[in-house]
Amino acid sequence: xxxxxxxxxxxxxxxxxxxxxxxxxxxxxxxxxxxxxxxxxxxxxxxxxxxxxxxxxxxxxxxxxxxxxxxxxxxxxxxxxxxxxxxxxxxxxxxxxxxxxxxxxxxxxxxxxxxxxxxxxxxxxxxxxxxxxxxxxxxxxxxxxxxxxxxxxxxxxxxxxxxxxxxxxxxxxxxxxxxxxxxxxxxxxxxxxxxxxxxxxxxxxxxxxxxxxxxxxxxxxxxxxxxxxxxxxxxxxxxxxxxxxxxxxxxxxxxxxxxxxxxxx
Amino acid sequence: xxxxxxxxxxxxxxxxxxxxxxxxxxxxxxxxxxxxxxxxxxxxxxxxxxxxxxxxxxxxxxxxxxxxxxxxxxxxxxxxxxxxxxxxxxxxxxxxxxxxxxxxxxxxxxx
Amino acid sequence: xxxxxxxxxxxxxxxxxxxxxxxxxxxxxxxxxxxxxxxxxxxxxxxxxxxxxxxxxxxxxxxxxxxxxxxxxxxxxxxxxxxxxxxxxxxxxxxxxxxxxxxxxxxxxxxxxxxxxxxxxxxxxxxxxxxxxxxxxxxxxxxxxxxxxxxxxxxxxxxxxxxxxxxxxxxxxxxxxxxxxxxxxxxxxxxxxxxxxxxxxxxxxxxxxxxxxxxxxxxxxxxxxxxxxxxxxxxxxxxxxxxxxxxxxxxxxxxxxxxxxxxxxxx
Numbered sequence: 001x002x003x004x005x006x007x008x009x010x011x012x013x014x015x016x017x018x019x020x021x022x023x024x025x026x027x028x029x030x031x032x033x034x035x036x037x038x039x040x041x042x043x044x045x046x047x048x049x050x051x052x053x054x055x056x057x058x059x060x061x062x063x064x065x066x067x068x069x070x071x072x073x074x075x076x077x078x079x080x081x082x083x084x085x086x087x088x089x090x091x092x093x094x095x096x097x098x099x100x101x102x103x104x105x106x107x108x109x110x111x112x113x114x115x116x117x118x119x120x121x122x123x124x125x126x127x128x129x130x131x132x133x134x135x136x137x138x139x140x141x142x143x144x145x146x147x148x149x150x151x152x153x154x155x156x157x158x159x160x161x162x163x164x165x166x167x168x169x170x171x172x173x174x175x176x177x178x179x180x181x182x183x184x185x186x187x188x189x190x191x192x193x194x195x196x197x198x199x200x201x202x203x204x205x206x207x208x209x210x211x212x213x214x215x216x217x218x219x220x221x222x223x224x225x226x227x228x229x230x231x232x233x234x235x236x237x238x239x240x241x242x243x244x245x246x247x248x249x250x251x252x253x254x255x256x257x258x259x260x261x262x263x264x265x
Numbered sequence: 266x267x268x269x270x271x272x273x274x275x276x277x278x279x280x281x282x283x284x285x286x287x288x289x290x291x292x293x294x295x296x297x298x299x300x301x302x303x304x305x306x307x308x309x310x311x312x313x314x315x316x317x318x319x320x321x322x323x324x325x326x327x328x329x330x331x332x333x334x335x336x337x338x339x340x341x342x343x344x345x346x347x348x349x350x351x352x353x354x355x356x357x358x359x360x361x362x363x364x365x366x367x368x369x370x371x372x373x374x375x376x
Numbered sequence: 377x378x379x380x381x382x383x384x385x386x387x388x389x390x391x392x393x394x395x396x397x398x399x400x401x402x403x404x405x406x407x408x409x410x411x412x413x414x415x416x417x418x419x420x421x422x423x424x425x426x427x428x429x430x431x432x433x434x435x436x437x438x439x440x441x442x443x444x445x446x447x448x449x450x451x452x453x454x455x456x457x458x459x460x461x462x463x464x465x466x467x468x469x470x471x472x473x474x475x476x477x478x479x480x481x482x483x484x485x486x487x488x489x490x491x492x493x494x495x496x497x498x499x500x501x502x503x504x505x506x507x508x509x510x511x512x513x514x515x516x517x518x519x520x521x522x523x524x525x526x527x528x529x530x531x532x533x534x535x536x537x538x539x540x541x542x543x544x545x546x547x548x549x550x551x552x553x554x555x556x557x558x559x560x561x562x563x564x565x566x567x568x569x570x571x572x573x574x575x576x577x578x579x580x581x582x583x584x585x586x587x588x589x590x591x592x593x594x595x596x597x598x599x600x601x602x603x604x605x606x607x608x609x610x611x612x613x614x615x616x617x618x619x620x621x622x623x624x625x626x627x628x629x630x631x632x633x634x635x636x637x638x639x640x641x642x643x
Contacts, residue, residue: 044488126474135471138431139485139533140457287537291491319538321492324499331495355569356503 022222025144026214029152032145048150055116055151056158060165062115063108067166070103071095071173079182088182092189093196095174100197104167105205106253109212112159113245117220120151121241124224125234133225143225152217159213160206167205204260211256212249219245268296274372277305282314285322293322297329304336307375311368313344318352330362341375343368381408384541384573390429390439392422392597399425401597402439409540412567412574414584414605417594418619418628423577424545426594430575431465431543432456444540461489464534468546470526472518472533478505479514482533489537504532508562524555531562535572542566544576548583556580560587581620585609593619595628 078094124147127133133143171193178184223241227233266283277300285293300308310326330340341363345353353359365371385407392400399422407413417423428434429441432448441448446459472481479501486497505511508528518526527547534542547563548556560583567574578584584591585605592602593616601608601616611617618626 123475130474131467131469131471132473134433135465135467135473137433138460138463138465140460141488142453287486287490287492290496291493294493294496320500320503320536321486321490321496321538324492324496324503327499328493328496357506 018222021226022218025148025222025225026218028144029148029218032142032149033153036145036149047146048153051150051154052158054119055112055154056161059112059115059158059162063111063162063166064169066107066111067099067104067169068173070107071099071170071175072177074098074103074170075174075177076181079177088178089184089188089192091174091178091182091184092192095178096171096193096197097201099170099174100167100201100205102205102253102257104170105163105209105212106249108163108166109159109209109216109249110246112155112162113212113216113249114242116155117216117245118238118242120217120220121223121227122234122238124221125227125237128225128227129230129233148217148221148225151221152214155213155217156210157213159216160209163205163209167202200260200264204256208253208256211252215248215252216245219248266292268293270296270300276307276309276372276375278309278311278368278372280311280314284317284319285315285325286317286319287321290321290325294325294328298332301329301332301338304338305333306336306338307341308333308338309341309343309368309371309375311344312342312346312349313368315346315349318349320356323352323356323358327358327361339363339375341365341371343371381411383407384409384444385430385575386440386442387426387429388440388442390426390436390441392425392429392434392436399597400429400436403594403597403599405592405599405602407573407575409573410567410571411589412563412576412587414576414578414588414591415594416577416579416581416584416591416619417600418579421594422597423594427543427545427575427577431463432460461485461537462540464537464539464542466527466530466534466542466544466547468549470518470523470530472526472529474518476518477514478510478516478518478521478529481518481529482514482536484533485537500536501532504536505529507535507566508532509558524551524558527551527559528562531559531566535566535570538570539572541573541575544574544578546578546580547576548578548580553582556583559583563587581622 074095075091079088079091082088082090082094124133127147133147136143136146175186175189175193178189179186220241223237223244227237229236266281266285266289269280269282271278271280279297279300281293283289297308326342333340343365344367345364350359350364353362353364363371365374383406385405387403387405390400390403391398403422403426415423415426425434429436429448430443432443432451435449443459444462446455448456448459451459472478473484476484479498482501482504483497486492486500492500501514502511505513508531510525510528510532513521513525513529518529521529531542544563547559551559563574563576564587566572574587576583576587588605590603591605591608593600593608595615601611601613603611608616609620611620615627618628
């Protein structure tokens, strides 16, 4: 029993230390974004641009795939229940609101955490164990400014963009089911989709996705920069970054959904 | 660092004063870009008052020479301190440039 | 030899502990401008840790490290960066950036730290690659190079800003004898021709005495002996003699077990 308490205590302590370190990294990143331009020490914009291409553009296909089929599944699932009440047309707002508020941001974030977050952790982790990070430091480059800032900005900008894209494709998936499977009138479907959807449903989703972008980039960079112990360490950091990002995305989703829900009252 | 440009015997003579290093090289390049834009055919650069040249300084001189050669221009370097001359030798650049001991000699023999 | 030598790096009583374990137990050394100074010692003697202190990557728990006349622990980030721009470092694994070509690797400090034009930077890169014998390799990726070539690219990158001091961490480790000889010759060439101060950390005895002006031997975080290359070579100290000869028997013990082996077997 005592052993168990000790173990729990140790886990809490380690977790606390990690939370402090990740927050410190986040503050340092924001510091460089705000102070960098005044100190004339911003990294060249090409770095951020290539990260945006990698994080955003290259994720388009997988994000579209997931969003489109999720739209189809939600439409069919809700039709299964709504048909009993003869309320088939309400499939439309269920899909659009569900995607925009919840599934668009969360699924996109999970996909990007698996694809981009893991890649960031693996890349920075490899750089760490092969002395490349140290080489940057001895050449008077701050690793946070030079490596973390472009990745942070890229995900902060591209994840909301990807989410908008996912929203559109999810709603399209639902639309196809509604029109071809349930035989609903296309015009009525579209009208119903957006009649019940408030602008708030859309922007809360975007705010969520921006938060998820911060989480994914910070966890990926943190795990990467703190890699120890050769190739095995890189593998560990990569796995850990994906698992941690997943947990944090779900956790923050609950918190943000709660905040938006109760703030409305 | 300062660059002074004079006309002598239909030649353009440039006097560089100070260090040619990472900080001053961009300014030197700018000063010569004006001459290159005018396609000045013959330039003598007097390095008597140059105390130090680093790699970027050497590279800047190479770049100026390269740009002059596009229109058939020629460049001569004169009055180099011993330390700077040995730098040209180490980097194997002494064969690329026309290096003359004395400015007057460089001007009179520049045909 | 000049009678008046300028101290370019000085370490005073440098102590560093990782947790409970003291890695550096008070190192005091002076390195003079223009010389090639070799720090040797067995694995785990603290020589790499000491090198990390000289480049400002680690801070001592107590004691003082001055490089180019500046006390490193008293500097803010900008002032430390200014010192870092005047030193170059060659890493054991070369530490080239995998995502960049050879040319981009070498030119990175110039591209980010200076206002030089692209065309001028390209010429500097060509000059530096020529010095290490790799001109024409600009567009290759690091993964396409052999170990020795990677080290030479790392060297070109280290000297691209015309540093006053170059640090080498195990420059010949893991290379065949010929390539190791080539690297040694490069180190000598650069320090003599460009009169750069070189600080080399190594345990390769062959290269120690072919490049060093002065040598320091570290043992268990302390300076065991320091002096001119020949003096150390003919040292009377049995530990130094054992290390140079590479003999397993001597005052430096490699097997230090507390328990008795046989007792542990039947326990």
